[in-house]
Amino acid sequence: MKHLIKNKNIIIGVCGGIAAYKSVELLRLLKKQDANVRVIMTRNARAFVGSLTFEALSGQPVWTSLFEERNDAAIRHIDWAREADAVVIAPATANMIGKLAGGIADDALTTVMLAVTSPVLLCPSMNTHMYENRAVQRNLEILRRDGYYILEPGSGELACGTTGPGRLPEPEIILDRLISYLCPKDLKDKQVLVTAGPTQEPFDPVRFISNPSSGKMGFSVAKAAEQRGGKVTLITGPSHLSDPLNVTVIRVQTADEMAHSVFTHMEDAQIIIKTAAVSDFKPKKEVRHKIKKGDSAITIETQKTQDILKELGRKKKNQVLVGFAAETEKLEQNAAQKLVEKNLDMIAANLLGNPGSGFGEDTNKVTLIYKDGRKEVLPQMTKDEIAHILLDRILELGKSSRESGD
Numbered sequence: 001m002k003h004l005i006k007n008k009n010i011i012i013g014v015c016g017g018i019a020a021y022k023s024v025e026l027l028r029l030l031k032k033q034d035a036n037v038r039v040i041m042t043r044n045a046r047a048f049v050g051s052l053t054f055e056a057l058s059g060q061p062v063w064t065s066l067f068e069e070r071n072d073a074a075i076r077h078i079d080w081a082r083e084a085d086a087v088v089i090a091p092a093t094a095n096m097i098g099k100l101a102g103g104i105a106d107d108a109l110t111t112v113m114l115a116v117t118s119p120v121l122l123c124p125s126m127n128t129h130m131y132e133n134r135a136v137q138r139n140l141e142i143l144r145r146d147g148y149y150i151l152e153p154g155s156g157e158l159a160c161g162t163t164g165p166g167r168l169p170e171p172e173i174i175l176d177r178l179i180s181y182l183c184p185k186d187l188k189d190k191q192v193l194v195t196a197g198p199t200q201e202p203f204d205p206v207r208f209i210s211n212p213s214s215g216k217m218g219f220s221v222a223k224a225a226e227q228r229g230g231k232v233t234l235i236t237g238p239s240h241l242s243d244p245l246n247v248t249v250i251r252v253q254t255a256d257e258m259a260h261s262v263f264t265h266m267e268d269a270q271i272i273i274k275t276a277a278v279s280d281f282k283p284k285k286e287v288r289h290k291i292k293k294g295d296s297a298i299t300i301e302t303q304k305t306q307d308i309l310k311e312l313g314r315k316k317k318n319q320v321l322v323g324f325a326a327e328t329e330k331l332e333q334n335a336a337q338k339l340v341e342k343n344l345d346m347i348a349a350n351l352l353g354n355p356g357s358g359f360g361e362d363t364n365k366v367t368l369i370y371k372d373g374r375k376e377v378l379p380q381m382t383k384d385e386i387a388h389i390l391l392d393r394i395l396e397l398g399k400s401s402r403e404s405g406d
């Protein structure tokens with residue numbers, strides 16, 4: 001992900017809304033991705049947050065007034081607009097939305113906005129009644145038609161006490177959307193099927209066999225594929241993660257349910273990425289009532305679940321099939337064997353028990369192994385970054401197989 005935003009020139013516009021403090025965190029996230037960030041605040045925004053924090057975090061002076069005295073002779077609103085790779089206005093007030101819809105340019109931010117030609121993401125945030133006001137909705141419609149990207153506000157209890165839409169989405173979500181506008185749309189028209197999470201195999205109504213998979217890797221892959229223009233279906237076992245935007249999410253519990261759902265959707269997909277940690281075993285029988293504690297221990301007899309990946313490998317036709325292998329020993333040997341046995345095109349192998357890698361972590365350290373025996377050791381990086389690299393490699397695989405006529 002970092003490579004998509006590194007060294008990009010991003011302008012953050014901050015308006016006078018209650019959520020202005022959240023744009024500090026957005027700036028921090030962007031700087032973490034090594035983006036060059038410039039901040040323009042409206043005069044009213046300065047009543048909500050000081051410019052010093054933005055200056056310290058961005059390493060650049062914050063701009064508010066078009067006519068402030070400076071030593072250079074540059075026409076700053078034109079230079080900044082020309083140099084911007086993207087602009088995000090967060091929070092975008094009702095006032096700012098109205099001004100942009102009307103083409104008004106009476107301060108630094110609105111003037112730059114008329115000169116900008118790069119993608120612009122507006123993040124409206126305000127009281128629910130203000131947001132639902134006809135004038136605001138009419139203005140947003142005008143801006144949508146004018147080519148602005150609008151991030152729908154979240155719903156919930158707002159600072160002003162009302163409940164409904166109007167809340168500024170979390171900075172992580174704003175960053176994800178921004179990245180999607182900067183991403184190449186190289187998965188456009190591609191159907192991508194992703195599986196994620198653990199499965200749960202109940203043996204009574206309150207107990208089950210499972211594993212600690214959080215679903216993070218698969219959710220990152222689904223999100224990245226959507227950002228790159230793919231039509232994505234994510235089939236996930238139980239996970240606390242929320243649905244990635246614009247992704248069709250199917251939530252299942254057991255290995256049998258996952259198998260059924262995967263086989264129903266596999267036909268349509270050109271790319272299948274299976275990150276789910278499906279239980280290899282399930283109880284032979286599930287009792288309908290909670291097993292009482294009693295005096296003695298119980299023995300649960302198990303049977304094997306269906307091997308979904310192997311079945312996918314058997315059934316696949318002109319599809320790119322990618323699996324994951326989490327191993328506790330002999331990583332590459334076990335992963336390479338799985339690649340062959342399951343007829344995969346690529347496998348991402350990671351060694352469990354390493355700090356910063358594996359179940360529940362935000363980062364992972366994987367080795368990619370290809371059908372032709374090639375191997376690529378990736379350094380530890382975030383699961384979002386791994387997801388994008390995985391998609392890069394999948395596209396390369398698709399390209400080389402077309403070239404070789406496979």
Ligand SMILES: Cc1cc2nc3c(=O)[nH]c(=O)nc-3n(C[C@H](O)[C@H](O)[C@H](O)COP(=O)(O)O)c2cc1C
Pocket residue numbers: 014015016017018019042043044045092093094095096125126127130
């Ligand atoms: C305490 C307070 C909170 C406000 N919060 C918001 C808000 O969340 N969203 C909004 O659109 N306007 C909000 N306003 C109104 C704007 O500050 C006002 O419309 C202002 O003109 C916006 O200026 P700007 O768009 O140039 O930043 C708030 C005003 C006050 C006094």
